[in-house]
Amino acid sequence: MADNDGTITTEALQHAMVEKLMAIIGAPDDKDVARSADEVVRALDARLADAS
Numbered sequence: 713m714a715d716n717d718g719t720i721t722t723e724a725l726q727h728a729m730v731e732k733l734m735a736i737i738g739a740p741d742d743k744d745v746a747r748s749a750d751e752v753v754r755a756l757d758a759r760l761a762d763a764s
Contacts, residue, residue: 722763725756 732749739745 722759728752
């Protein structure tokens, strides 16, 4: 999901975070899965920091 300006919505980032956490549960030793999850968490963190 994206806003009118093409940026990913906060809701989409939240859903992506849940998906990544589920992937980590399924593959706890996979470094690529961990990196991908880290990117989503950092993006969501930055978004929420900007909102406050």
